[in-house]
Amino acid sequence: MNTARRLLSLCLAPLLLAAAACSGSSESADNEHVTLTYAIWDQAQSAAMKQIIDEFHAQHPNIDVQVQVTPWESYWTKLQTSITAGSGPDVLWMTMVYAKYYAVGGGIAPLDDQIKDSKLDMGAYVPAVTKAYTVDGKVYGIPKDVNGFGLCYNKLLFDAAKVKYPDESWTWNDVIAAAQKLTNPQKGVFGFVAPEADELSWYLTVPQVGGQIISADGKSSGYGQPATVQGIQFWTDMITKYHVSPTLQQTTDTDPLAMLTSGKVAMRYCGSWEPEEIAAVPYGKANIDVAPLPAGPDGNRKYYSNGLANSISAKTKHPKQAWEFAQFLGSERAAEIQAKTGTVIPAYQGHADAYAKAMPEFHLQVFVDHLKYAEPFPASTDTAAWRDAATKQFADAWTGKASTADVSQRVAETMNEALAKEKK
Numbered sequence: 140m141n142t143a144r145r146l147l148s149l150c151l152a153p154l155l156l157a158a159a160a161c162s163g164s165s166e167s168a169d170n171e172h173v174t175l176t177y178a179i180w181d182q183a184q185s186a187a188m189k190q191i192i193d194e195f196h197a198q199h200p201n202i203d204v205q206v207q208v209t210p211w212e213s214y215w216t217k218l219q220t221s222i223t224a225g226s227g228p229d230v231l232w233m234t235m236v237y238a239k240y241y242a243v244g245g246g247i248a249p250l251d252d253q254i255k256d257s258k259l260d261m262g263a264y265v266p267a268v269t270k271a272y273t274v275d276g277k278v279y280g281i282p283k284d285v286n287g288f289g290l291c292y293n294k295l296l297f298d299a300a301k302v303k304y305p306d307e308s309w310t311w312n313d314v315i316a317a318a319q320k321l322t323n324p325q326k327g328v329f330g331f332v333a334p335e336a337d338e339l340s341w342y343l344t345v346p347q348v349g350g351q352i353i354s355a356d357g358k359s360s361g362y363g364q365p366a367t368v369q370g371i372q373f374w375t376d377m378i379t380k381y382h383v384s385p386t387l388q389q390t391t392d393t394d395p396l397a398m399l400t401s402g403k404v405a406m407r408y409c410g411s412w413e414p415e416e417i418a419a420v421p422y423g424k425a426n427i428d429v430a431p432l433p434a435g436p437d438g439n440r441k442y443y444s445n446g447l448a449n450s451i452s453a454k455t456k457h458p459k460q461a462w463e464f465a466q467f468l469g470s471e472r473a474a475e476i477q478a479k480t481g482t483v484i485p486a487y488q489g490h491a492d493a494y495a496k497a498m499p500e501f502h503l504q505v506f507v508d509h510l511k512y513a514e515p516f517p518a519s520t521d522t523a524a525w526r527d528a529a530t531k532q533f534a535d536a537w538t539g540k541a542s543t544a545d546v547s548q549r550v551a552e553t554m555n556e557a558l559a560k561e562k563k
Contacts, residue, residue: 173457174203175464178228180214183416187482194476195467202460204230215523222246225454229461230468233280233450235271235516236526242274243520247450249277253462259469267515268446268486280448281469282486284477285513287411287506288343288432288442290314295426296321296328296405305406305430311344311373314406314433318383321405332395332404333377333384335537337530339395342443342517343408345370347435352443352517358558362529363551370435371536372543379539387537399427408432411506412483414498429505432512444513446486484510520561525554 179188185208192204207228209217215237221227233247241247254261261269264282272280290305297304300321305313318330334340337352345352350367353360361367377384385398396413398404400423409417409429417423434440449468451461467473474487481497484507495504519525529550535541 170201172201172203173460174205175230175455175457175460176205176207176228177464178207178209178214178218178231180209180211180232181412182208182210183412183419184477184482187477187480190476190480191468191473194472195464198467199460199463202463204464219246222452222454227452227454229452229455229457230465231450231452232283233272233448235268235445236518236522238272238279238448238450239274239518239520240522241450242277242279245453247279248453248455248458249279250281250451250462250465251277253466254278257462257466259466263471263488264469264486265446265488267444267513268448271446271515271518272448272450280450281465283447283449283468284412284483285446285486285510286444287484287510287513288444289409289411289429289505289509290431290433291399291407291409291413291417291427291429293399293402293405293426294428296402300405304428305433307431309430309433310438311433311436315377315381315383318377318406319381322383327403329385329398329404330383331377331406332390332398333374333537334390334395335374335387335530335533336395337526338443338445339408339410340374341371343432344373344435344442346441346443346514347439348437349439353519353554353558357519357561360525360551360554360558362547362554368544368547371533371547375536375539375543378537387534399423402426411494411503414501414503415481418481418498418500424500427501429502431505432509440509440512441514442509442512443516444510445516447483448486519558521557524560525557528553528557 185206188206196203218227218231233241261278265285268282268285272278292305302317302320314331321330322328345367348366348369350364350370351361378386395407396416399407400417400420402422417427432440432442449465451465455461471487474485474490475493477483478485478490478493479497481494481503484491484494491507495507497503532550532553533546536543536546
């Protein structure tokens with residue numbers, strides 16, 4: 140047994156025993172009234188989730204669902220602790236980043252038998268998302284959504300600076316040039332915001348110059364590659380070279396999205412799940428729009444995309460009811476609700492158009508159109524072991540304490556050490 144699997148087994152051993160006991164126990168009576176707990180991390184999606192739950196409850200009056208919203212920053216720590224202790228949620232949001240970790244460790248249950256018995260059509264979902272939640276030939280999550288990305292910009296600030304709105308022709312150089320014109324120190328306005336957050340920064344640029352975060356076989360880091368450094372340098376230059384972005388400390392103190400919706404920054408790369416939150420702020424609803432994700436220097440538009448799934452805890456006391464709920468969450472009706480609210484782009488194919496039309500004030504079609512450039516999100520068995528370390532180390536590059544190349548090399552070494560522990 141390799142080191143990573145041994146650690147996971149030790150950490151989650153109680154789960155495996157409990158899951159086995161659960162699967163061998165008699166099923167609850169169909170008319171038993173039960174309450175399921177459902178763990179999510181995005182408060183902005185609560186309204187759509189409530190509508191889905193209300194419709195599910197109408198069809199299953201004996202099953203109540205209690206939503207537990209925990210911010211992303213503490214979601215995984217809480218999940219790990221609660222699942223190990225046997226008090227975890229029955230159904231939960233899962234990300235590609237941690238899918239293999241929880242599947243291998245026994246934290247989430249394989250769903251193949253339920254899928255077969257219910258005749259759920261897994262071909263209805265975006266294939267890449269289904270593939271990400273298939274571990275060792277077994278399915279551990281019903282696809283929920285898929286992420287698209289674009290460039291959010293402030294029309295009011297662009298108009299005031301007489302800068303042309305971004306469009307499909309834009310590359311990194313156009314972003315830099317516009318950011319310099321839009322930055323106004325006297326008014327406390329920055330042209331761009333460069334957060335030190337991989338999914339909303341360098342994961343969107345590294346693939347555009349041929350770099351990679353992890354090798355295709357998942358065995359080695361790509362952070363030491365010159366192309367990868369180039370993709371990250373775009374972000375650090377915004378702060379340390381061009382001075383068109385708030386500092387790391389400023390983006391730590393104030394959410395970069397809040398900077399955008401309050402008129403403090405003119406441009407920010409954003410995800411397809413964020414327009415609902417932008418629209419909730421009157422200033423954001425009136426002044427922000429979405430343009431295509433700028434291409435790399437040579438026109439490459441690739442980026443890394445995540446996508447969520449709904450998984451079932453291996454330790455749930457109500458496996459039958461949990462499956463009924465997870466199945467409904469993966470239904471076409473649930474996808475329709477999510478799409479029409481503009482919450483996310485559903486992984487259930489055929490509903491992207493409804494998402495794009497959900498908020499006419501924004502050009503949401505941009506997110507949908509760019510899905511064709513999406514690359515699989517970087518992940519391994521124990522992604523957190525190296526991803527969290529990378530985020531901490533890159534702070535030195537964002538503050539100018541060390542060069543981006545030097546930090547990238549350090550990150551590569553740390554990552555390779557972590558990946559080596561996963562090998563057999």
